[in-house]
Amino acid sequence: MTISVHFYSYFKDLTGCTETHLEVAEVCTIAQLLEVAFLRFPNLRAMQNSTLIAVGLDYQPKSYLLKKDDQVSLFPPVQGG
Amino acid sequence: MTISVHFYSYFKDLTGCTETHLEVAEVCTIAQLLEVAFLRFPNLRAMQNSTLIAVGLDYQPKSYLLKKDDQVSLFPPVQGG
Amino acid sequence: MIFQMKRSLVLTTDPIEESSLVAGRLLSEAMGAVVYFSGVVRGTEGTTSILGIHYEAFAAMAEHQFNLLFDEIANRWPVESIRLVHRLGWVRVNEVSLWVEVVAAHRGEAFAASQYLIDEMKKRVPIWKQTR
Amino acid sequence: MIFQMKRSLVLTTDPIEESSLVAGRLLSEAMGAVVYFSGVVRGTEGTTSILGIHYEAFAAMAEHQFNLLFDEIANRWPVESIRLVHRLGWVRVNEVSLWVEVVAAHRGEAFAASQYLIDEMKKRVPIWKQTR
Numbered sequence A, B: 001m002t003i004s005v006h007f008y009s010y011f012k013d014l015t016g017c018t019e020t021h022l023e024v025a026e027v028c029t030i031a032q033l034l035e036v037a038f039l040r041f042p043n044l045r046a047m048q049n050s051t052l053i054a055v056g057l058d059y060q061p062k063s064y065l066l067k068k069d070d071q072v073s074l075f076p077p078v079q080g081g
Numbered sequence C, D: 001m002i003f004q005m006k007r008s009l010v011l012t013t014d015p016i017e018e019s020s021l022v023a024g025r026l027l028s029e030a031m032g033a034v035v036y037f038s039g040v041v042r043g044t045e046g047t048t049s050i051l052g053i054h055y056e057a058f059a060a061m062a063e064h065q066f067n068l069l070f071d072e073i074a075n076r077w078p079v080e081s082i083r084l085v086h087r088l089g090w091v092r093v094n095e096v097s098l099w100v101e102v103v104a105a106h107r108g109e110a111f112a113a114s115q116y117l118i119d120e121m122k123k124r125v126p127i128w129k130q131t132r
Helices: A011-015 A030-040 A042-050 B011-015 B030-040 B042-050 C018-023 C059-076 C107-124 D018-023 D059-076 D107-124
Strands: A002-007 A019-023 A052-055 A071-075 B002-007 B019-023 B052-055 B071-075 C006-012 C033-040 C052-057 C079-087 C089-092 C096-104 C127-131 D006-012 D033-040 D052-057 D079-087 D089-092 D096-104 D127-131
Touching: A002 A011, A002 A030, A011 A042, A019 A030, A030 A042, A030 A052, A030 A071, B002 B011, B002 B030, B011 B042, B019 B030, B030 B042, B030 B052, B030 B071, C006 C059, C018 C033, C018 C096, C018 D018, C033 C107, C033 D107, C052 C079, C059 C079, C059 C107, C079 C107, C096 C107, C107 D033, C107 D107, D006 D059, D018 D033, D018 D096, D033 D107, D052 D079, D059 D079, D059 D107, D079 D107, D096 D107
Parallel strands: A002 A071, B002 B071, C006 C079, D006 D079
Antiparallel strands: A002 A019, A052 A071, B002 B019, B052 B071, C033 C096, C033 D033, C052 C089, C052 C127, C079 C096, D033 D096, D052 D089, D052 D127, D079 D096
16 A cells, blocks of 8 residues: 655655655554655664654554555654743 | 830731830840730730741741840731732 | 633744733633743754744644643643643744743642643654754 | 842732733843743632732831842752732732742743742741731
8 A cells, every 4th residue: 555654854854855655565564664764765764763653643653553544744853842 | 125026917916016015134035025925915825836036027036036126026927929 | 621621722923922912811710820931942052053943843733732732731730721822933032932821720730730731742742943 | 140140029019010021021042931920819718709818018028038039049040030029908809919930041940940939938928918
């Protein structure tokens, strides 16, 4: 299936885009999606321990099992305030 | 010597005055002054454990040795804010 | 309990008008304590002088995460209302980027809730800054 | 260190104009956090409805005790300025009796100093209330 992935903050600079579409297996965790993303955007790999992951508007762990039409967002630690 | 004593808050109601003058020995602690005050204003005695004592603008303990011209203030727990 | 707490959340590129916000405060007769926090852009980041900060948000998620936080606070403290304004876009040094108001009966809960709100938003709400 | 902290203390029978006070805030470019506390007269004291509170002060001692407290804060936290207004005389329900502003570089010290100031003034500063 195809998963749309959004980037925020300096992850846009690391990837050179705000949004991409990644092709993954029908049964796929976020951890597996990230491996696909790292192949396409090697600069993201170094950030993996500080990467925050949301599906829709909620944070999800790497073990989350992706569903069709899930909108994934990847971004660095937040800094509001 | 003569010591002037001011009252604040409901201590004014308990004593019926805002200020008084008490005659004490030349060597006199605040504890001894309070005994003189309790004879003049018996209603104050019941409050003695919660009475706050200042000389001039600073709090002082009952062991404080009074000096000529000291202005003593007696009042209940404060409640600002 | 959750829905008894009034909430107002604004993410805006406009300057935060603190005086008007304070003047527009509503509180019931049972309330005795209001805590405000104003976060201001400092002139240095580390040892470097800066002109300001550009704030970027994932706005829909930021609103959702703020609301989850408001729910937590409503469950944990008897707070009557929270108003929060976060500025986005370009904010100059000395201007306010975050304004928070917490109204409660007593100061203990107003201080606790406002500090919790700010600490947690800095961990969870997807807003980022870029100094310039 | 003590004298680097700016202080403003007002004991007044006039209403506290929070919006004007906020609009008159001064802070240097190194400051990033402002905490305000507004203490408001509640409509009940225990289980009894009241119309307001009459505040009485031993004014000279109150000012002295506030200044001792400001000294303690200046020694303990890197606070740039404190402004405090305490209302005296008759204050109606829903009106502000105490207003505090603490300006610091970071929110931790601004929150800590403002809470310490309020906690300690309630123990030491000779002001009393009488509900009516």
